[in-house]
Amino acid sequence: MSDQQHQGMVSRRTALAGIGIGGLGLALATKRAVVSAQDASADLASHPIVGSWLVTVPTGPDTPPVANSGLYSPDGSVVNMAPVTRMGPQDVSLASGAVGRWESAGDRVAHFTMVQMLSSPEGVFIGTVTIDGNPTVSDDGMTFTDDSPESTVTVRDPAGNVVSAIEGARVQAPITAVRIAVGAPGFPEATPVS
Numbered sequence: 001m002s003d004q005q006h007q008g009m010v011s012r013r014t015a016l017a018g019i020g021i022g023g024l025g026l027a028l029a030t031k032r033a034v035v036s037a038q039d040a041s042a043d044l045a046s047h048p049i050v051g052s053w054l055v056t057v058p059t060g061p062d063t064p065p066v067a068n069s070g071l072y073s074p075d076g077s078v079v080n081m082a083p084v085t086r087m088g089p090q091d092v093s094l095a096s097g098a099v100g101r102w103e104s105a106g107d108r109v110a111h112f113t114m115v116q117m118l119s120s121p122e123g124v125f126i127g128t129v130t131i132d133g134n135p136t137v138s139d140d141g142m143t144f145t146d147d148s149p150e151s152t153v154t155v156r157d158p159a160g161n162v163v164s165a166i167e168g169a170r171v172q173a174p175i176t177a178v179r180i181a182v183g184a185p186g187f188p189e190a191t192p193v194s
Helices: 003-045
Strands: 051-057 066-072 077-081 085-088 091-095 098-104 110-119 125-133 143-146 152-156 162-167 175-179
Touching: 003 098, 077 110, 098 125
Parallel strands: none
Antiparallel strands: 051 066, 051 175, 066 077, 077 098, 085 091, 091 110, 098 110, 110 125, 125 152, 143 175, 152 162
8 A cells, every 4th residue: 555545544534533523522512402401491391481371462542452372381482372463553464373482581580582474464474573571470470460661572574674663662551461270261250241
């Protein structure tokens, strides 16, 4: 075997060893990330925001509030369902449910970001709504309130350009919620109709 061939073989071996070590490093890093995510999930599972909520969202001084339902999962996922139609800066639109992530911001405080898609009544995609909230769960864990000045609603057009942004609106009109339980959907006790 010539020295040139031998050097080529050593280079290939070195390269293969480097790939093997790199793969091992990637596997270890991935394992650490999964363990960290599992640790974070364990921490989130005991947070009082975890569960299903009937959320009341104020819409304006002369309009009744709108009911939404929200689900905060122990893995940090958040899902919100609101009425499908709405009046907004882009006239009447149809909205999807909102999906996002939440994290603990204190013993009873959570911070979330979720996004929903908007379309026109004709089915044309017209943009998105990003909602950032900061609810605080009550001491008994049965209600929450979001009156944080950091809570925002941002409407974007299809290209992602900001159409409108409402910052700190929760201070004037806080969002409130009641935990949903079996047989108790969170609505006030109804007066029987005779």
